[in-house]
Amino acid sequence: MEYYKAVTIMLVEDDPGDQKLIKTSLREQHITNTPVVVGSGEEALEYLHKTKSEETILPDLILLDLNMPGMGGREFLRQVKADTELESIPVVVLTTSDADRDILESFRLQAAGYIKKPVNLPEFQDVIQTLSDYWFTICKRVVHDPVKQYSESFTC
Amino acid sequence: MATVDRGSQLANGIVLKGCIMKYEGKMVHVLLVENDLGDQKLIRTAIMHTDYMVNLHVVSSAEEAIEYLQKGLVDLRNYPKPGLVLLDLNMPGMGGKGFLKVAKADNNFCSIPVVIVTSSDLQSDIDDCYQMHAAGYIQKTASPQEFDQIIQKLARYWFPVSAVLNS
Numbered sequence: 001m002e003y004y005k006a007v008t009i010m011l012v013e014d015d016p017g018d019q020k021l022i023k024t025s026l027r028e029q030h031i032t033n034t035p036v037v038v039g040s041g042e043e044a045l046e047y048l049h050k051t052k053s054e055e056t057i058l059p060d061l062i063l064l065d066l067n068m069p070g071m072g073g074r075e076f077l078r079q080v081k082a083d084t085e086l087e088s089i090p091v092v093v094l095t096t097s098d099a100d101r102d103i104l105e106s107f108r109l110q111a112a113g114y115i116k117k118p119v120n121l122p123e124f125q126d127v128i129q130t131l132s133d134y135w136f137t138i139c140k141r142v143v144h145d146p147v148k149q150y151s152e153s154f155t156c
Numbered sequence: 157m158a159t160v161d162r163g164s165q166l167a168n169g170i171v172l173k174g175c176i177m178k179y180e181g182k183m184v185h186v187l188l189v190e191n192d193l194g195d196q197k198l199i200r201t202a203i204m205h206t207d208y209m210v211n212l213h214v215v216s217s218a219e220e221a222i223e224y225l226q227k228g229l230v231d232l233r234n235y236p237k238p239g240l241v242l243l244d245l246n247m248p249g250m251g252g253k254g255f256l257k258v259a260k261a262d263n264n265f266c267s268i269p270v271v272i273v274t275s276s277d278l279q280s281d282i283d284d285c286y287q288m289h290a291a292g293y294i295q296k297t298a299s300p301q302e303f304d305q306i307i308q309k310l311a312r313y314w315f316p317v318s319a320v321l322n323s
Contacts, residue, residue: 081289088286098177103320107267110260112291114317116177127176134313138306140282140293 007136009035010059012044012076013094014068021121022063022094025128031136035063041071045079052085059089060142061135064111066095066102077109088142092131175316181209182319187238188214189221189255190273191247198300199242199273202307208315213238217247218255225265238268239318243290245274245281256288268321269314 009032013019019037026032036059038044044062051058062080066073073093080086090112095102098116106114115131118124135141186203190196196214203210213236215221221241228235241259245252252272259265269291274281282293294310297303 084287087289088283090286090291100320103317104267107269107321110266110289112269113313114176130176130309130312133309134292138292138294138309140277140295142283142286143279 007032007060008057010044010047010062011035011037012039012041012062012068012073013037013065014039015065018065018117021124022128024121025124029125029128029132031128031132040068041073041076041079044076045071048080048086058086062089062091063094064091066093066097066106074105074109077106077111081110090135092135176313177316177320179208179316179319183322184208184210184240184315184319185236185238185322186210186212186318187221187224187241188212189216189218189241189247189252190214190244191216192244195244195296198296198303199307201300202304203311205304206308206311206315208311208319210315211236218250218252218258221255222258225259225268229264237322239320239322240314241268241270242273243270245272245276245285253284253288256285256290260289269318271310271314 009026011019011022013022019039023035023037026035036047038047044064048058064073064077073095077091077093080089080091087110091110092113092115093102093106093111094115094117096117103114113131113134115127118127188196188199190199200212200214203212213224215224221243224235225237228237243252243255250258252274256270259268259270270289271292271294272281272285272290273294273296275296277295285293292310294306297306
C-alpha cells in the first residue's frame with residue numbers, strides 16, 4: 001500500500017507537459033496522488049473562493065507558474081496575499097525563469113519560495129523532494145481543515 | 157551588534173542535487189534574530205555544516221534586527237541585506253511577531269523571506285506567523301544532530317534563492 005502525506009496541494013500551471021511532470025513527481029515522491037490542478041490564475045481564484053464559501057479544505061500549499069494566459073501568476077499572488085482568508089497559504093513559484101527581476105518581484109508579493117523548473121523527470125523529482133522536505137517534514141503548517149480544527153479543539 | 161561567521165565549504169558553480177535553482181557559490185547573507193546564546197550556537201554550527209557559503213549576522217532582539225536592516229540602507233558594506241531572516245519568537249522587547257509586523261509593512265524589507273525558528277508549537281503562533289507572511293515555521297529540537305538535518309533541508313530550499321535576494 002502506498003503511503004502519502006496528508007497534504008492538499010494546488011497546482012496552478014497552464015502547460016500540460018509540466019502539469020504531468022509535476023503530478024508524476026508528487027505521486028512518485030509519495031506526497032500526494034491528488035493535487036488540485038488548474039490552468040490559470042482565474043480558475044485558481046475561483047476554486048479558492050468556492051472552497052472558502054463551502055467551508056471545505058483550503059490547500060496546504062500552492063505551486064504557481066508565473067507566465068500563463070489571462071491572469072498570470074503575479075496578479076494571482078497579489079490577490080491571494082491581499083485576502084485575509086487566503087493569505088496564510090504558502091505560495092511557491094515554480095517557473096522556467098530565473099531572472100533576478102522575477103525572483104525579487106515574487107518575494108515582494110510574498111511568495112514563500114521560488115523554484116526554477118528542471119528540464120527532466122529525475123531533476124523534477126529531486127526538486128519536489130527538496131520542497132517536500134521543507135514544507136511537509138520540517139515546517140509546521142496552518143490547519144486549514146475545518147473538520148480537523150473542530151476535532152482538535154475538543155481533544156482532551 | 158552583528159557578528160560575522162563564514163560558513164562551510166565553497167560549492168563553486170556546481171548544481172547541488174535537489175537544488176531549487178543553480179547555486180554558483182555566491183555568498184548567502186543570513187540574519188539570525190535570537191536572544192538565547194545556546195540556540196545561537198546551535199544554529200551557527202548547523203549552518204556551518206551546510207554546503208553553502210554563508211555570512212551569518214547575529215542579533216539578539218527584534219529591535220536590533222530592525223536597526224541592522226535600517227543601517228543596511230545607508231551602509232551596505234557593513235550591514236549587507238540578508239537574503240533570509242531566521243527569527244525566534246519569544247524574546248524580550250517587541251519579540252518576533254513585532255519584528256515580522258514591522259518588516260513586512262516596510263517596502264524596503266518586505267521582500268526578505270522570514271522563517272520562524274522557535275520552541276513554540278502553539279497552533280495560534282503558527283497561524284499568526286503565516287498570517288503575517290512568514291515563509292516557514294520550524295520548531296527547535298533538543299538534539300543537535302536532528303537540528304543539523306533540519307538546517308540541511310532548510311538550506312537546500314532557501315540558500316540558492318537567498319543568494320540572489322541579498323545581491
